[in-house]
Amino acid sequence: MSGNGHLAKRGPYAFEYARIAVADPAASAQFYERHVGLDVSGRKDGRVYLRAGTEHHCIELVRDGDARQAKVTAFGFSVDSDAALAEIKERVAAAGHPVKPLDALQRTFCGDGFATSDPTGMTWELFTGFQVFAEPPMLEYRPLSIVHPFVGTEKYDETLKFYMDVLGFRASDYIANVSAFLRSENRFHHSLAMRRAKAFEIAHICFQMKSFDHMMRGRAKAIYHKVKIGADMANHSGSRSLAFYMEDPAHGPKIELCDGHEILSPEDHESRKPRIMAIDPRNIDVWRAAEDDWHDL
Numbered sequence: 639m640s641g642n643g644h645l646a647k648r649g650p651y652a653f654e655y656a657r658i659a660v661a662d663p664a665a666s667a668q669f670y671e672r673h674v675g676l677d678v679s680g681r682k683d684g685r686v687y688l689r690a691g692t693e694h695h696c697i698e699l700v701r702d703g704d705a706r707q708a709k710v711t712a713f714g715f716s717v718d719s720d721a722a723l724a725e726i727k728e729r730v731a732a733a734g735h736p737v738k739p740l741d742a743l744q745r746t747f748c749g750d751g752f753a754t755s756d757p758t759g760m761t762w763e764l765f766t767g768f769q770v771f772a773e774p775p776m777l778e779y780r781p782l783s784i785v786h787p788f789v790g791t792e793k794y795d796e797t798l799k800f801y802m803d804v805l806g807f808r809a810s811d812y813i814a815n816v817s818a819f820l821r822s823e824n825r826f827h828h829s830l831a832m833r834r835a836k837a838f839e840i841a842h843i844c845f846q847m848k849s850f851d852h853m854m855r856g857r858a859k860a861i862y863h864k865v866k867i868g869a870d871m872a873n874h875s876g877s878r879s880l881a882f883y884m885e886d887p888a889h890g891p892k893i894e895l896c897d898g899h900e901i902l903s904p905e906d907h908e909s910r911k912p913r914i915m916a917i918d919p920r921n922i923d924v925w926r927a928a929e930d931d932w933h934d935l
């Protein structure tokens with residue numbers, strides 16, 4: 639039973655990967671290797687898979703020769719048991735959302751699973767038994783893990799309802815009725831975030847680096863290689879992570895590299911009441927100087 643006295647829904651476990659269509663997977667793989675610290679875990683049928691930790695991949699690059707800029711085409715979330723997967727699938731079908739087979743190649747990297755689409759049209763893949771490597775990549779500069787995608791949508795209310803009521807995410811914090819920070823069963827403060835926007839966007843994808851120094855090395859590398867810093871250093875009110883954002887539209891959405899990200903205790907995961915924070919830049923980045931010190935992340 640949750641703290642609210644309701645039987646808690648079981649949701650997805652963790653954000654595992656983004657599938658990104660790019661014009662040149664080899665060039666994009668080099669970007670993720672150099673700037674994010676990922677390691678190529680495999681190449682198959684023209685796709686390139688890259689990993690951060692032991693999980694098989696966290697970025698999947700698919701060739702789209704017509705792509706003038708990179709486009710995220712699917713999110714992959716693991717589910718930690720067959721029972722939870724069955725419950726989620728049942729809720730998805732009952733709510734009238736499609737239940738489709740997993741991508742054929744993804745099926746070779748996991749156990750059971752299915753795909754659906756959220757109200758924005760984004761494809762979601764939910765699965766158990768994501769395959770792992772025995773060891774993480776033998777690299778000094780690499781992320782500990784992929785953490786979350788941040789979605790913007792004009793269909794904010796119905797998409798939030800889908801993420802919480804159907805998929806089973808729980809709210810950690812809100813900024814009024816314009817942003818939501820949602821957690822899954824790995825208890826990260828948020829493994830999915832969303833905001834109200836004029837049109838659909840993937841605002842960024844976040845990776846957690848090993849330390850503050852590793853994150854700052856990533857920032858220095860981006861500046862040295864003239865990758866645009868889409869938004870500079872921020873201290874987040876929700877997860878209390880420190881981060882910067884780099885941007886190269888040929889390879890993907892903005893990439894957030896962070897240090898530190900709150901993980902809730904099992905007790906707090908069950909009972910946390912989300913804060914509803916005021917719309918103020920200082921609630922997006924607690925280092926902002928004043929209420930009119932806007933700075934888009």
Ligand SMILES: [Fe+2]
Nearest residue numbers: 788842844894
């Ligand atoms: Fe983020």
